[in-house]
Amino acid sequence: MSERHIIRGGRHSDREVFEYALLRVVPRVERGECINAGVLVYCRAKAYVGARTHLDEARLLALDPEANVAGVRSALRAVENVCAGGASAGPAARDDAGRRFRWLIAPRSTVVQPGPVHTGLTADPAAETERLLDLLVR
DSSP, X not given: OOTTOSSOOSOGGGOEEEEEEEEEEOSOGGGTOOEEEEEEEEEGGGTEEEEEEXXXXXXXXXXXXTOOHHHHHHHHHHHHHHHXXXXXXXXXXXXXXXXXXXXXXSOOOSSEEEEXXXXXXXXXXXXXXXXHHHHHTO
């Protein structure tokens, strides 16, 4: 199994199923170009939903020199806030982790869009979120 493989090896009994989706920034929808800017992870067994983001501003501006960088950063922060829950999540704070994840992965035609959902196995969903960010976004 290669180092870049999404699902890591190990004992199956200590791992749980998780779902993840990339967050993509599509500065000009009509062109269809995008960059990966974050990852959403949901693990039902651990009642975990988390997001980590990283915006490569230079790559974004290469696709669209007039991109609203502050607006994109704000949208990415909003996703992280919804995952974290609490007052910063707004009305979504009342929802469980699964409902928040499903709301965040719903298709939308905005600049920040979720990609398709994939699955894997993990013993630590928070660590998996960081690993996927490093592997697929940075």
